[in-house]
Amino acid sequence: MVLWILRAFFLLASVGVAFSVINPPESSEVAFDYPWLVFVLIVGVTIGVIAADAFVQRKRVDVISCVYFGALIGLFLTWVVGYTIEPLMTQFKITEFRDSVQLVLGLIFCYMCVSMLLQTRDDFRFIIPYVEFSKEVKGVKPYLLDTSVVIDGRIADLVETRVFDNQLVMPRFVLAELQAIADSSDKLRRSRGRRGLDVLNRLRTDDSIELMIHDRETSEMAGQPVDMKLILLAKSLGGKVVTGDYNLNKMARIHGVPVINLNDIANSLKPVYLPGENLEVRIVKPGEEAGQGVGYLDDGTMIVVEGGRDHINSSVKIAVTSVLQTSAGRMIFGRYNGA
Numbered sequence: 001m002v003l004w005i006l007r008a009f010f011l012l013a014s015v016g017v018a019f020s021v022i023n024p025p026e027s028s029e030v031a032f033d034y035p036w037l038v039f040v041l042i043v044g045v046t047i048g049v050i051a052a053d054a055f056v057q058r059k060r061v062d063v064i065s066c067v068y069f070g071a072l073i074g075l076f077l078t079w080v081v082g083y084t085i086e087p088l089m090t091q092f093k094i095t096e097f098r099d100s101v102q103l104v105l106g107l108i109f110c111y112m113c114v115s116m117l118l119q120t121r122d123d124f125r126f127i128i129p130y131v132e133f134s135k136e137v138k139g140v141k142p143y144l145l146d147t148s149v150v151i152d153g154r155i156a157d158l159v160e161t162r163v164f165d166n167q168l169v170m171p172r173f174v175l176a177e178l179q180a181i182a183d184s185s186d187k188l189r190r191s192r193g194r195r196g197l198d199v200l201n202r203l204r205t206d207d208s209i210e211l212m213i214h215d216r217e218t219s220e221m222a223g224q225p226v227d228m229k230l231i232l233l234a235k236s237l238g239g240k241v242v243t244g245d246y247n248l249n250k251m252a253r254i255h256g257v258p259v260i261n262l263n264d265i266a267n268s269l270k271p272v273y274l275p276g277e278n279l280e281v282r283i284v285k286p287g288e289e290a291g292q293g294v295g296y297l298d299d300g301t302m303i304v305v306e307g308g309r310d311h312i313n314s315s316v317k318i319a320v321t322s323v324l325q326t327s328a329g330r331m332i333f334g335r336y337n338g339a
Contacts, residue, residue, distance in 0.1 A: 142169045143167070144170075168209065174226060178196045234252070280315055287304050
């Protein structure tokens with residue numbers, strides 16, 4: 001509503017400007033042969049600007065800031081260079097071309113500055129009305145996705161719950177690894193890779209999720225494996241690595257990079273069973289020790305049942321004796337209590 005009020009005031013102001021243009025003071029030498037055509041042209045340009053502004057709803061502040069500061073720096077450089085070469089123009093008696101030279105310099109410098117800032121906006125962020133030199137950060141910390149978490153697919157469901165509202169970053173080298181897996185001659189690897197590409201496309205097409213493909217690599221990443229590149233990039237951006245890979249999890253923590261492990265999140269959401277509680281489970285296979293049987297809950301939690309070997313393929317009641325939390329997941333130990 002506030003935005004439309006602003007646009008209405010802008011339109012009214014343009015109408016006032018148009019009237020002042022076609023009705024100049026009597027002392028002015030400016031006169032138009034078709035004043036109402038000028039009036040319609042000014043109002044029409046205003047309506048076009050409002051329509052373009054309303055049509056482009058998702059505007060990127062970094063692009064706007066780059067254009068703003070690029071033009072500002074370009075005009076400043078134009079003034080400096082023009083002031084510097086003015087004595088030369090006077091010496092060679094070409095001062096009549098001063099305005100033309102200033103115009104050409106302005107075009108060149110503005111283009112170069114805006115182009116440079118747009119190409120390097122991933123390294124620095126320009127915020128009006130001040131300049132903040134910061135690595136590409138949106139929100140608190142960006143989340144960098146690795147190959148395993150994209151292939152896993154749970155990240156898409158988790159992000160859609162709005163638990164994560166930070167920017168998701170997909171490095172180009174991780175995307176290349178995912179593409180290589182999708183093109184593998186091994187059928188299983190190929191299907192996993194294609195699943196990862198489908199999940200990535202699902203994230204990209206969701207308007208409520210900001211997913212950015214990061215193209216730039218630092219010099220220290222040259223020759224490093226993908227996992228190490230991801231860790232170095234996370235340190236450079238001040239972000240967190242989102243993974244389901246146990247080894248990457250350990251390596252990132254060694255280098256002091258925060259990690260979000262989807263397996264840890266999944267384990268923390270599983271129901272908690274305390275020793276002494278009773279539950280029912282289906283024994284599906286024998287355990288490693290004598291007399292043990294193994295069953296699984298619906299969420300995949302493994303249950304080792306003492307005295308359950310003789311009840312394979314049967315549902316039995318057990319009493320929980322202990323719960324073991326490991327990096328691979330949660331294990332529940334119980335004692336057979338009856339069928």
